[in-house]
Amino acid sequence: GAVVSQHPSRVICKSGTSVKIECRSLDFQATTMFWYRQFPKQSLMLMATSNEGSKATYEQGVEKDKFLINHASLTLSTLTVTSAHPEDSSFYICSARRSGTGIYYEQFFGPGTRLTVL
Amino acid sequence: GNSVTQMEGPVTLSEEAFLTINCTYTATGYPSLFWYVQYPGEGLQLLLKATKADDKGSNKGFEATYRKETTSFHLEKGSVQVSDSAVYFCALSTYTGANSKLTFGKGITLSVRP
Numbered sequence: 206g207a208v209v210s211q212h213p214s215r216v217i218c219k220s221g222t223s224v225k226i227e228c229r230s231l232d233f234q235a236t237t238m239f240w241y242r243q244f245p246k247q248s249l250m251l252m253a254t255s256n257e258g259s260k261a262t263y264e265q266g267v268e269k270d271k272f273l274i275n276h277a278s279l280t281l282s283t284l285t286v287t288s289a290h291p292e293d294s295s296f297y298i299c300s301a302r303r304s305g306t307g308i309y310y311e312q313f314f315g316p317g318t319r320l321t322v323l
Numbered sequence: 324g325n326s327v328t329q330m331e332g333p334v335t336l337s338e339e340a341f342l343t344i345n346c347t348y349t350a351t352g353y354p355s356l357f358w359y360v361q362y363p364g365e366g367l368q369l370l371l372k373a374t375k376a377d378d379k380g381s382n383k384g385f386e387a388t389y390r391k392e393t394t395s396f397h398l399e400k401g402s403v404q405v406s407d408s409a410v411y412f413c414a415l416s417t418y419t420g421a422n423s424k425l426t427f428g429k430g431i432t433l434s435v436r437p
Contacts, residue, residue, distance in 0.1 A: 209366060239424075246429060247429055248327070248412070248427040248428055248429045248430060249367075249412070249425075249427040251424060251425070251426075254424070298366070298367070300366075300367075311369055312425065313366070314359075314361075314366035314367035314368070315366045316364065316365055316366045317366065
């Protein structure tokens with residue numbers, strides 16, 4: 206149990222286009238989902254926290270108009286990279302927190318999406 | 324702010340060798356500490372955790388002890404297997420609850436040779 210999927214796993218797009226990445230919790234409900242970005246040989250950097258039915262909370266330095274996050278249901282969050290540029294090329298990882306379980310709310314991670322902007 | 328520092332990698336070991344992966348942290352308050360593992364092609368999985376000083380987390384033969392005096396949470400395993408080949412991330416959270424966030428180290432790649 207506690208499986209998180211991401212789609213697509215890999216995407217290549219042209220500069221100026223928008224790309225949508227989906228994150229789904231397959232066998233549990235997730236009130237909260239997180240979006241991370243990982244550069245080569247770097248740690249995961251939290252971009253934003255999304256709560257179902259409300260606006261996402263972005264970390265300092267992350268452009269909310271560029272990285273649009275929608276968490277419309279308890280099993281789906283989407284990240285849309287708008288007007289993508291080569292510097293947006295990265296590995297994007299989502300995680301989901303199971304709704305209301307215990308003192309420690311474990312995050313379950315998706316396998317990641319590799320975005321390459323040409 | 325919070326930060327996690329892991330030793331530089333990659334690390335290559337022979338099967339049955341002893342493993343130590345160093346992790347130190349800086350944090351405000353009293354963090355909980357975690358090790359995550361990422362096997363090839365998969366998402367990060369929680370390997371073990373410790374929520375207070377002197378706690379020892381353990382799982383699958385791996386252990387790590389929360390050392391407040393040295394602000395460390397080093398990962399150890401007495402005898403590694405080829406199947407342990409993966410990327411290992413040390414992480415901390417300063418609030419265990421609905422609003423907790425994870426701060427990760429850079430990760431280290433472990434390769435175990437038969």
